[in-house]
Amino acid sequence: MGAVPKRKVSRHRRGNRRQHLALTPPVIVTCPTCGKPMRAHYTCKACGTYKGRQVVVMPQPE
Template sequence: MANPKAKMSKSRRDKRRAQFNARTKPVTTVNCPNCGEPTLPHRACRHCGHYRGRAVTGKTANG
């Protein structure tokens, strides 16, 4: 029977498993409450720069 030549480290094993999850799960987006643009959850909005009701980057609502 086939046996591994050496032990596979946890990080190497997890990197392989992460590729499977990245390909199968769709990207989740939410609408920014300030400007309405779709953005990633728990991230500042790329369009207006707001996060949780505050301006966290130097961008304005006009771009």
């Protein structure tokens, strides 16, 4: 015989266990180079910099 629960777990108790599964919104900061909003710890999609260095060459608008 395996481990069997003694009684049913109520919806409230089950839901209380699952609170840590809620999604959190991404952290948005301003890019220190161009000032546009960007996700923290990601490359800026507007200017292509990360930690003050140019890591992605962005195409110039014509």
